[in-house]
Amino acid sequence: MKRPTSEPIVIKKYANRRLYNTDTSSYVTLEDLCDMVKEGADFIVYDAKSGEDLTRQVLTQIIFEQESRGENLLPISFLRNLISFYDNNLKEFMPTYLETTMQTFLKNQEKMQGFVGAGSPIGPLNQVAQQFEEISKQNMELFSKAFQMFSPFPADAKKK
Numbered sequence: 001m002k003r004p005t006s007e008p009i010v011i012k013k014y015a016n017r018r019l020y021n022t023d024t025s026s027y028v029t030l031e032d033l034c035d036m037v038k039e040g041a042d043f044i045v046y047d048a049k050s051g052e053d054l055t056r057q058v059l060t061q062i063i064f065e066q067e068s069r070g071e072n073l074l075p076i077s078f079l080r081n082l083i084s085f086y087d088n089n090l091k092e093f094m095p096t097y098l099e100t101t102m103q104t105f106l107k108n109q110e111k112m113q114g115f116v117g118a119g120s121p122i123g124p125l126n127q128v129a130q131q132f133e134e135i136s137k138q139n140m141e142l143f144s145k146a147f148q149m150f151s152p153f154p155a156d157a158k159k160k
Contacts, residue, residue: 008042008043009022009023010022010023010043011043012046012048014048014049019032019033019045021043030061033062045057101142108135111131
């Protein structure tokens with residue numbers, strides 16, 4: 001019987017740091033949770049005793065484990081900038097901005113895979129490069145517009 005996908009899978013984290021998947025009634029590892037994320041499974045991690053939501057911490061721990069294995073996806077400059085936003089007045093804006101940017105990136109990734117995977121010959125690699133350049137421009141435009149919304153100075157005032 002397939003489980004309904006509308007409700008996230010509940011993972012309980014016990015004091016001994018073991019993770020228990022209530023859906024499969026079995027203990028799981030961070031690696032198992034990583035695989036679940038890659039498969040698109042939605043889950044929530046709760047502290048078994050207090051009921052506190054630990055999902056963010058566990059997902060961050062999975063990223064840390066991936067980065068520790070040499071699978072460096074996050075540039076150091078990005079990590080430094082991200083850390084600096086914890087004390088920034090824009091910190092409330094950052095989660096929404098990062099979420100929107102990631103969704104835009106995923107949509108563009110699908111377009112690129114469709115373009116490259118559509119039987120196009122290897123020759124037009126410059127078309128692929130142009131497509132990436134266009135995506136980068138769109139992301140920068142989105143980034144600029146987002147930060148202009150929070151600028152204390154109107155765009156017109158800077159030109160004067």
